[in-house]
Amino acid sequence: MLSVEEASTAILQHAEIRAATRRGIVEACGRVLAEDITSDVDSPPHDKAMVDGYALIAADLGGEGTQLRVLEEVTAGNVPTQTVFPGTAVRIMTGAPIPRGANAVVMVEQTRSTTASGQETVTVDATSLAVGANILPRATSLQKDDTVLTSGHLLRPMEIGLLAEVGRAEVEVVPAPRVAVLATGDELVPASKSPDNGQIRNSNGPLLQALVTRAGGIPRDLGIARDQPDALRDKISLGLSDDILLLSGGVSAGVLDLVPAALAAAGVEQVFHKVQLKPGKPLWFGCLFEKHQPRLVFGLPGNPVSSLVCFELFVRPAIARMSGHPANQPHHRSGVLTRGHRQTGNRPTYFPSILSEEDSRLTVSPIDWRGSADQRSLVTANGLALFPAGDQDYRVGDSVLTIPL
Amino acid sequence: MLSVEEASTAILQHAEIRAATRRGIVEACGRVLAEDITSDVDSPPHDKAMVDGYALIAADLGGEGTQLRVLEEVTAGNVPTQTVFPGTAVRIMTGAPIPRGANAVVMVEQTRSTTASGQETVTVDATSLAVGANILPRATSLQKDDTVLTSGHLLRPMEIGLLAEVGRAEVEVVPAPRVAVLATGDELVPASKSPDNGQIRNSNGPLLQALVTRAGGIPRDLGIARDQPDALRDKISLGLSDDILLLSGGVSAGVLDLVPAALAAAGVEQVFHKVQLKPGKPLWFGCLFEKHQPRLVFGLPGNPVSSLVCFELFVRPAIARMSGHPANQPHHRSGVLTRGHRQTGNRPTYFPSILSEEDSRLTVSPIDWRGSADQRSLVTANGLALFPAGDQDYRVGDSVLTIPL
Numbered sequence: 160m161l162s163v164e165e166a167s168t169a170i171l172q173h174a175e176i177r178a179a180t181r182r183g184i185v186e187a188c189g190r191v192l193a194e195d196i197t198s199d200v201d202s203p204p205h206d207k208a209m210v211d212g213y214a215l216i217a218a219d220l221g222g223e224g225t226q227l228r229v230l231e232e233v234t235a236g237n238v239p240t241q242t243v244f245p246g247t248a249v250r251i252m253t254g255a256p257i258p259r260g261a262n263a264v265v266m267v268e269q270t271r272s273t274t275a276s277g278q279e280t281v282t283v284d285a286t287s288l289a290v291g292a293n294i295l296p297r298a299t300s301l302q303k304d305d306t307v308l309t310s311g312h313l314l315r316p317m318e319i320g321l322l323a324e325v326g327r328a329e330v331e332v333v334p335a336p337r338v339a340v341l342a343t344g345d346e347l348v349p350a351s352k353s354p355d356n357g358q359i360r361n362s363n364g365p366l367l368q369a370l371v372t373r374a375g376g377i378p379r380d381l382g383i384a385r386d387q388p389d390a391l392r393d394k395i396s397l398g399l400s401d402d403i404l405l406l407s408g409g410v411s412a413g414v415l416d417l418v419p420a421a422l423a424a425a426g427v428e429q430v431f432h433k434v435q436l437k438p439g440k441p442l443w444f445g446c447l448f449e450k451h452q453p454r455l456v457f458g459l460p461g462n463p464v465s466s467l468v469c470f471e472l473f474v475r476p477a478i479a480r481m482s483g484h485p486a487n488q489p490h491h492r493s494g495v496l497t498r499g500h501r502q503t504g505n506r507p508t509y510f511p512s513i514l515s516e517e518d519s520r521l522t523v524s525p526i527d528w529r530g531s532a533d534q535r536s537l538v539t540a541n542g543l544a545l546f547p548a549g550d551q552d553y554r555v556g557d558s559v560l561t562i563p564l
Numbered sequence: 565m566l567s568v569e570e571a572s573t574a575i576l577q578h579a580e581i582r583a584a585t586r587r588g589i590v591e592a593c594g595r596v597l598a599e600d601i602t603s604d605v606d607s608p609p610h611d612k613a614m615v616d617g618y619a620l621i622a623a624d625l626g627g628e629g630t631q632l633r634v635l636e637e638v639t640a641g642n643v644p645t646q647t648v649f650p651g652t653a654v655r656i657m658t659g660a661p662i663p664r665g666a667n668a669v670v671m672v673e674q675t676r677s678t679t680a681s682g683q684e685t686v687t688v689d690a691t692s693l694a695v696g697a698n699i700l701p702r703a704t705s706l707q708k709d710d711t712v713l714t715s716g717h718l719l720r721p722m723e724i725g726l727l728a729e730v731g732r733a734e735v736e737v738v739p740a741p742r743v744a745v746l747a748t749g750d751e752l753v754p755a756s757k758s759p760d761n762g763q764i765r766n767s768n769g770p771l772l773q774a775l776v777t778r779a780g781g782i783p784r785d786l787g788i789a790r791d792q793p794d795a796l797r798d799k800i801s802l803g804l805s806d807d808i809l810l811l812s813g814g815v816s817a818g819v820l821d822l823v824p825a826a827l828a829a830a831g832v833e834q835v836f837h838k839v840q841l842k843p844g845k846p847l848w849f850g851c852l853f854e855k856h857q858p859r860l861v862f863g864l865p866g867n868p869v870s871s872l873v874c875f876e877l878f879v880r881p882a883i884a885r886m887s888g889h890p891a892n893q894p895h896h897r898s899g900v901l902t903r904g905h906r907q908t909g910n911r912p913t914y915f916p917s918i919l920s921e922e923d924s925r926l927t928v929s930p931i932d933w934r935g936s937a938d939q940r941s942l943v944t945a946n947g948l949a950l951f952p953a954g955d956q957d958y959r960v961g962d963s964v965l966t967i968p969l
Contacts, residue, residue, distance in 0.1 A: 184774075205761075234750065236791070321767070323767035326756075370721040519898055
């Protein structure tokens with residue numbers, strides 16, 4: 160049986176980055192860039208006023224109350240028409256180009272303005288000003304033809320602003336993987352129906368779709384397939400048009416676990432079945448190699464918590480890899496137990512737990528939990544604690560690795 | 565001038581939780597529940613097999629190789645028709661109901677099966693089993709009519725699974741606030757155009773729309789308004805049909821800063837103007853009280869980094885509050901400087917920085933940064949470091965508060 164690490168490696172080997180596509184920049188946020196971006200402008204495009212005030216010659220300020228004749232006013236979006244010479248100034252707004260001749264800007268708060276016979280005079284209260292004061296020189300933050308972002312960069316809101324500044328309204332990005340979700344089992348009815356004797360509701364379908372969305376994929380609901388080869392085949396064939404197909408249920412050892420056979424019939428080749436892991440041991444993984452890029456197929460265990468653990472350990476990283484994200488492994492963070500825990504058995508166990516940030520350390524409290532079908536207790540958890548294989552009593556204060564949920 | 569805390573309090577006072585709406589549960593993920601949820605089922609609905617195997621009477625196992633006659637097979641979704649009595653067993657699949665008479669299930673891996681003349685016999689390798697082994701009793705994880713989630717609970721994927729289990733395909737949630745984004749300024753051209761002399765591209769519009777999406781709001785792009793009262797009035801009136809209107813630019817002291825006047829003309833009442841903060845001092849905030857719930861209007865500074873800081877400190881919490889999120893204040897986390905920093909002036913400063921998790925502590929490295937228009941350097945940052953007001957040289961190893969970006 161594969162270890163978690165071996166299974167993860169086997170999956171990521173087949174998870175290829177999706178072909179690039181063009182998107183508007185706002186929509187592109189959260190996606191990974193698939194081209195290098197160069198600037199078509201200097202930034203700022205001109206020596207620029209950093210405050211509202213008056214552009215002047217710094218050497219003109221000889222003491223308190225220097226008076227300067229105001230030549231004109233330049234607002235943002237306009238250009239100066241006058242050259243500043245000794246004894247004069249130009250009223251200027253934040254962002255506007257500095258007029259020729261001027262070498263500093265005094266803040267409006269340090270001035271008083273009077274107008275007589277249509278001529279404005281400004282009295283400067285500041286007694287001195289450094290050359291360059293309140294001026295941002297042209298091309299300070301970037302020069303035309305600079306490469307400002309490279310392919311593989313994750314686009315956050317800050318990058319979206321930069322893309323707009325350098326003239327890109329659209330960019331090439333790696334699109335979100337499409338993930339089909341199919342629940343299997345004769346015992347399942349949809350959430351909207353009342354279960355009869357022996358039936359339960361399909362909670363895995365909605366759970367997995369929500370997990371896909373949170374992981375940055377686009378879920379597609381294929382509903383429920385009965386435990387019949389024909390029903391399975393039709394739904395599976397639908398799901399194989401997406402990048403990833405998630406099936407839940409039908410992969411443990413029961414006689415009606417028809418999923419692996421139905422997948423084989425659809426041309427999906429098994430890569431592995433079963434992982435040394437609790438919960439989640441029955442995980443099945445295979446690929447359809449016919450298309451230009453492999454379709455990934457996960458047969459997830461039918462229990463919601465098993466499904467969740469397999470999703471976080473294996474499916475989320477595959478979605479991240481296909482999305483071009485540089486970091487695509489679950490981030491295990493160390494924390495300190497605030498509650499004892501008994502670990503048994505020969506499989507590493509991911510146990511639902513409450514993670515909490517306390518005095519800059521992470522505390523971990525395994526929840527009261529009644530096994531992998533217990534969704535009710537699961538909602539009290541916000542993470543998984545990893546207990547390695549082997550019987551051991553963990554005590555308060557022991558260190559364990561965790562994954563946030 | 566208000567402090568950051570005073571400004572924050574003034575804003576959140578007017579940020580009312582939006583009226584509830586009904587959503588399908590997958591779409592509801594990430595939203596806050598606006599009703600209490602009770603279960604219409606027991607879970608599990610019956611005493612349930614936790615493994616594939618044979619349901620039997622524990623006392624029947626007296627030594628190695630106990631042989632039992634198999635009465636029938638019960639798959640998930642079906643119900644048992646036979647009662648187990650001494651010397652018999654029922655083959656059973658994970659999730660299926662336990663037949664009457666049986667009080668334990670042996671895993672299929674601990675058995676061998678032979679069939680002669682159509683009669684299956686199972687040989688059990690396990691020498692003993694506890695009563696109740698591998699059986700999950702009815703209603704272990706929840707009982708009919710239990711309240712499983714209460715109004716105000718944030719819906720994550722785990723909650724979506726639980727909602728499906730208890731029969732809810734749709735639920736009442738607090739919808740995402742709609743946020744209109746309007747950039748103002750004669751100097752602005754859209755990202756798709758080449759700027760002429762004195763012009764720059766509108767990067768704040770796309771930046772703010774991306775920030776809104778990341779904060780859980782629904783952005784609406786109102787484009788660019790010229791510095792003319794009529795143009796401003798029309799766009800502002802459009803934006804006031806949304807829950808929040810974000811304007812960028814037009815709120816500092818320049819003569820063309822027409823935004824406050826245009827807002828007043830539209831019936832928006834100023835709550836405050838200016839905050840003791842760097843960057844972001846010119847922040848304007850007001851409300852339109854005409855509608856059944858106040859429309860919030862933010863006049864954000866025109867510089868992208870000032871806009872970003874004001875968004876994270878003030879707009880994101882308002883979106884969170886209107887969305888019903890219990891936690892709606894920026895999470896300030898303590899970190900240790902790995903680079904010195906000189907802080908000057910009488911305003912607390914949020915400085916773009918690189919935050920990094922190292923040996924379970926957070927390190928903070930302020931970036932090389934050329935002021936609030938420098939978007940290019942900003943993309944190297946993933947957080948803001950807070951330096952309190954007052955001149956001070958910070959040294960490597962000093963502790964500072966941070967906000968992740």
